[in-house]
Amino acid sequence: xxxxxxxxxxxxxxxxxxxxxxxxxxxxxxxxxxxxxxxxxxxxxxxxxxxxxxxxxxxxxxxxxxxxxxxxxxxxxxxxxxxxxxxxxxxxxxxxxxxxxxxxxxxxxxxxxxxxxxxxxxxxxxxxxxxxxxxxxxxxxxxxxxxxxxxxxxxxxxxxxxxxxxxxxxxxxxxxxxxxxxxxxxxxxxxxxxxxxxxxxxxxxxxxxxxxxxxxxxxxxxx
Amino acid sequence: xxxxxxxxxxxxxxxxxxxxxxxxxxxxxxxxxxxxxxxxxxxxxxxxxxxxxxxxxxxxxxxxxxxxxxxxxxxxxxxxxxxxxxxxxxxxxxxxxxxxxxxxxxxxxxxxxxxxxxxxxxxxxxxxxxxxxxxxxxxxxxxxxxxxxxxxxxxxxxxxxxxxxxxxxxxxxxxxxxxxxxxxxxxxxxxxxxxxxxxxxxxxx
Numbered sequence: 001x002x003x004x005x006x007x008x009x010x011x012x013x014x015x016x017x018x019x020x021x022x023x024x025x026x027x028x029x030x031x032x033x034x035x036x037x038x039x040x041x042x043x044x045x046x047x048x049x050x051x052x053x054x055x056x057x058x059x060x061x062x063x064x065x066x067x068x069x070x071x072x073x074x075x076x077x078x079x080x081x082x083x084x085x086x087x088x089x090x091x092x093x094x095x096x097x098x099x100x101x102x103x104x105x106x107x108x109x110x111x112x113x114x115x116x117x118x119x120x121x122x123x124x125x126x127x128x129x130x131x132x133x134x135x136x137x138x139x140x141x142x143x144x145x146x147x148x149x150x151x152x153x154x155x156x157x158x159x160x161x162x163x164x165x166x167x168x169x170x171x172x173x174x175x176x177x178x179x180x181x182x183x184x185x186x187x188x189x190x191x192x193x194x195x196x197x198x199x200x201x202x203x204x205x206x207x208x209x210x211x212x213x214x215x216x217x218x219x220x221x222x223x
Numbered sequence: 224x225x226x227x228x229x230x231x232x233x234x235x236x237x238x239x240x241x242x243x244x245x246x247x248x249x250x251x252x253x254x255x256x257x258x259x260x261x262x263x264x265x266x267x268x269x270x271x272x273x274x275x276x277x278x279x280x281x282x283x284x285x286x287x288x289x290x291x292x293x294x295x296x297x298x299x300x301x302x303x304x305x306x307x308x309x310x311x312x313x314x315x316x317x318x319x320x321x322x323x324x325x326x327x328x329x330x331x332x333x334x335x336x337x338x339x340x341x342x343x344x345x346x347x348x349x350x351x352x353x354x355x356x357x358x359x360x361x362x363x364x365x366x367x368x369x370x371x372x373x374x375x376x377x378x379x380x381x382x383x384x385x386x387x388x389x390x391x392x393x394x395x396x397x398x399x400x401x402x403x404x405x406x407x408x409x410x411x412x413x414x415x416x417x418x419x420x421x422x423x424x425x426x427x428x
Contacts, residue, residue, distance in 0.1 A: 033355070059241075067234045071241050078245035082252050089256040092263040154356075182356040 004129055011133025018141035019200050023110035027101050028142060029192040033153065036160050038146030040094045041101055042139025044083050046132065048105050049114060051079040053131030056119040063120075072115045080106045110138060145195045151176050153186035272306055275336035275345040276316050281308035285318075296416040298322040307426060314425040316344050319417065323409035327401045328352040331361070335413040339425065346372045346410055358402035368396055369406075377414045384411040 017023045027045070031037040055075045063071050084102050087095045095102070105111065114134055119127040151157055155177035185191050265286060272285045285306050293302040303320040316338045323331040331351040336344035346369050348361045360366040371394065377384075385391025386403050395403035417424060 063237065064230070064234050066230075067238045070238060074241050074245045078249055081249050085249075085252055085256045085260070088263065089259040092260075092267065096267070184354070184356045187355045 003126070007126060007129045008133045011130060011135075011137045012140070013137070013203075016137040016141065016203075017110040017113075017134050018138050018196075019203050021110065021113070023113055024108035024138060025196075027104050027108055028138075028145070028196065029189060030104075031098055031101050032142055032145040032149055032192055032195070033187050034150045034160065035143055035146040035158050036094075037098050038142040039139070040091075040098050041105075042135070042142045044087065044098075044102055045105055045108065045111075045138055046135030047083055048076070048079045048108075049111055049135040049138075050128060050131040051082075052076045052111055052115055053119040053127040054124060055079070056115040057122060057124045057127035060120045068120060069116075072112055072120075076111055076115065077106060110134065141196075141199060144199060145192065148195050148198075149186045149191050152183050153191065154182050271334060271347060271349060272318055274347060275318055275334060276308045281310050281315055283307070283309045292420075294416055294420075296321075296412040299324055305424060307424075314427070315339055317417070317424050319413050319424075320349075321409045321413040323405040325401075325408075326351060326353055326405045327358050327399065328354065331402070331405055331409070333406065333409055333413075335410055337414065337417045340376075341378075341414065341418060341421070342374050342376045343372045343410065343414070345370075346406075348406075353399065353402050358396070358399040360396045360399060361402060361406055366396070368394075368403075372410055377411075377418055384408075 011017075015021060018025075018028055024045070027041055031041045052072075052075050056072060059071070059075075080103065083105070084099075087099070087102060114130060118130045122130070147157060150159065155175065157174040157176055158172040161172040186195070269286045276285065285308055288307045288309065290305050290307075291302045292305055297303045297319060298321065301322075303322065305320070306318040307314050308316045308318070316336055318334055318336045321333045321335050323333065329352050331353070332349045334347045334349055336346070338344045347363065348369065351359070351361065353359050353361065360368050363369060383392040384407060386393050386395035386400060386407055388395055388400050389404065391407075393403070393407055
């Protein structure tokens with residue numbers, strides 16, 4: 001049980017692909033101008049990560065060391081292509097917005113990194129959990145960054161959510177600041193770098209603060 | 224030596240099997256989705272066209288009644304599609320795809336709908352890379368600017384087909400003069416092309 005808890009906390013916080021491993025920055029920076037784009041790409045990434053992790057773990061005993069990288073590449077490419085087709089068939093409106101970046105999931109090194117570092121050495125259940133929570137951790141950062149950039153950049157939150165959730169979810173769209181002129185920097189790529197920097201700084205701050213309070217608690221029990 | 228050869232063979236066969244399996248899986252999914260995908264694309268085009276020419280003023284299928292033309296007025300490089308809207312066999316309007324080569328960040332692709340009498344029925348931007356927050360006001364989602372072309376004709380004196388900054392009569396988008404200028408001249412060119420080739424475009428030659 002504790003082993004699974006370790007996997008979950010690694011994916012969501014301690015070893016988060018976006019803030020700690022800094023993997024997959026290309027899609028991370030490109031699609032986070034609004035929450036809906038970020039969430040769409042995040043869900044697609046989770047799907048690919050889970051498929052690739054489970055498959056790699058299933059075949060880990062049959063694939064010899066020499067050919068494991070090409071096999072991983074085949075698995076990931078197939079998973080991405082299938083995700084791409086499924087999106088085109090069932091979420092076409094969203095595909096029009098983030099379609100270009102779905103193909104780029106292939107280049108998201110987080111996926112091959114998890115296949116190589118984790119799934120090729122662990123059981124199917126662990127790999128499934130690892131894929132799911134690494135994906136969730138990545139999506140969480142995507143959505144957080146998307147929300148920051150959307151509020152600062154265009155003064156709205158959850159705009160165009162119906163692209164992802166279907167008609168009837170327009171009520172989610174919030175106008176945070178009325179008659180907002182927009183802050184261009186937040187929408188353009190530099191805004192993504194600055195935003196991600198702030199998020200990483202925030203995470204480190206929390207880690208430090210936790211460490212300090214743990215230390216002071218230790219000192220108190222010692223004295 | 225023999226074991227090395229065996230190992231290599233085993234790896235090669237294994238890799239081959241994986242490649243075949245993955246390809247088969249992708250092919251299977253493609254087979255089951257490609258019709259749906261093609262239909263999605265068609266519906267999307269049709270929706271764009273119907274924004275310009277409402278379904279009640281024509282009775283043909285817009286997206287299949289299509290010809291391809293090549294003219295420097297419309298696009299410097301590629302041939303572009305022209306869609307015809309017909310009612311009772313007569314062409315009532317055409318929708319021309321025009322490319323403005325000189326946007327602020329590259330090409331802007333437009334759909335220009337022109338009525339039989341040569342007046343603009345409407346203009347939409349289908350593809351662009353203009354600055355978010357400034358030049359993207361050419362999208363209907365962001366502002367109403369693009370609607371000001373509706374009902375305009377070529378007969379207005381030539382210099383009217385310019386933005387105010389250049390002494391013309393058309394409001395430019397604030398802080399996006401280059402974008403506005405590119406769109407205005409592309410629409411103007413599409414109208415001129417229509418005037419020169421109206422018999423052919425209306426399918427009456």
